[in-house]
Amino acid sequence: MSEFFAMGGYAFFVWGAYGVTFALLAVEVFLLMKRKRETKT
Amino acid sequence: MTEQSLKWFWYASPQTFFPLARTIARLCAVLAVLFTLAGLYVGLFVAPTDAVQGEAYRIIYIHVPAAWMSMFLYVVMAFWAAVGLAFNTRLSFMMARALAPTGALFTFIALWTGSLWGRPTWGTYWVWDARLTSELVLLFLYFGYMALQASIDDRRRADRAGAVLAIVGVVNVPIIYYSVKWWNTLHQGASVSFNKAPSMAATMFTGMILMALAFWMYSIAVAMIRVRCEILENQS
Numbered sequence: 001m002s003e004f005f006a007m008g009g010y011a012f013f014v015w016g017a018y019g020v021t022f023a024l025l026a027v028e029v030f031l032l033m034k035r036k037r038e039t040k041t
Numbered sequence: 042m043t044e045q046s047l048k049w050f051w052y053a054s055p056q057t058f059f060p061l062a063r064t065i066a067r068l069c070a071v072l073a074v075l076f077t078l079a080g081l082y083v084g085l086f087v088a089p090t091d092a093v094q095g096e097a098y099r100i101i102y103i104h105v106p107a108a109w110m111s112m113f114l115y116v117v118m119a120f121w122a123a124v125g126l127a128f129n130t131r132l133s134f135m136m137a138r139a140l141a142p143t144g145a146l147f148t149f150i151a152l153w154t155g156s157l158w159g160r161p162t163w164g165t166y167w168v169w170d171a172r173l174t175s176e177l178v179l180l181f182l183y184f185g186y187m188a189l190q191a192s193i194d195d196r197r198r199a200d201r202a203g204a205v206l207a208i209v210g211v212v213n214v215p216i217i218y219y220s221v222k223w224w225n226t227l228h229q230g231a232s233v234s235f236n237k238a239p240s241m242a243a244t245m246f247t248g249m250i251l252m253a254l255a256f257w258m259y260s261i262a263v264a265m266i267r268v269r270c271e272i273l274e275n276q277s
Contacts, residue, residue, distance in 0.1 A: 036266060
């Protein structure tokens with residue numbers, strides 16, 4: 001398992017890419033849901 | 042007007058499109074989650090390690106689909122902007138506005154992940170080569186479109202000005218796509234293209250296509266929810 005997270009020594013690059021991507025997608029969804037709530041009221 | 046063309050225009054009205062947009066959004070959101078799980082499973086667990094790049098290559102499972110989406114969403118945005126200019130349909134402009142933030146996001150993701158891939162494989166986070174520079178120009182086009190929209194108070198004028206910018210900027214998309222052929226770029230040529238078999242292992246290709254479908258479904262879902270917000274906000 002720790003071998004998987006190590007990504008052959010490229011952990012910073014691989015998880016940096018995946019982490020930021022999914023974090024940004026989550027931020028977009030969050031902001032959109034906020035906007036959706038505000039427009040309904 | 043024939044019955045057939047009336048059917049087409051039925052959904053051009055924001056009021057009739059409103060419930061349909063929710064159905065599409067829900068369906069695509071579910072599919073986006075499923076495709077993401079499948080894509081991550083194939084990309085991170087099933088696909089083998091690359092012989093040259095080691096594990097760092099796994100970044101391409103988000104980099105390539107994100108780059109595809111960044112270009113594709115721009116073309117779709119410019120298409121709706123053009124339809125809006127030609128037929129003066131409000132919903133078309135709303136579609137263009139709804140796509141811009143997601144397109145900008147995928148452009149940024151393509152640049153970010155490319156940079157993190159470039160460091161271990163090329164030895165640099167950034168070079169001013171034609172592919173990277175034209176993709177950065179794409180990001181500025183999205184920002185320019187959104188800034189222009191936000192800076193003009195009159196909705197109709199903002200839509201028309203934004204549409205002109207979006208249509209002029211579409212020139213940049215073929216430049217990005219063909220940049221690796223036209224110029225001697227550090228960025229590699231396409232591994233997957235329309236006219237030849239993909240030059241990569243089958244599982245790698247599957248992972249990439251699954252992630253591309255996931256981003257596709259995500260984009261549709263987000264754009265549909267955003268267009269519903271646009272419709273509601275413009276009612277008053």
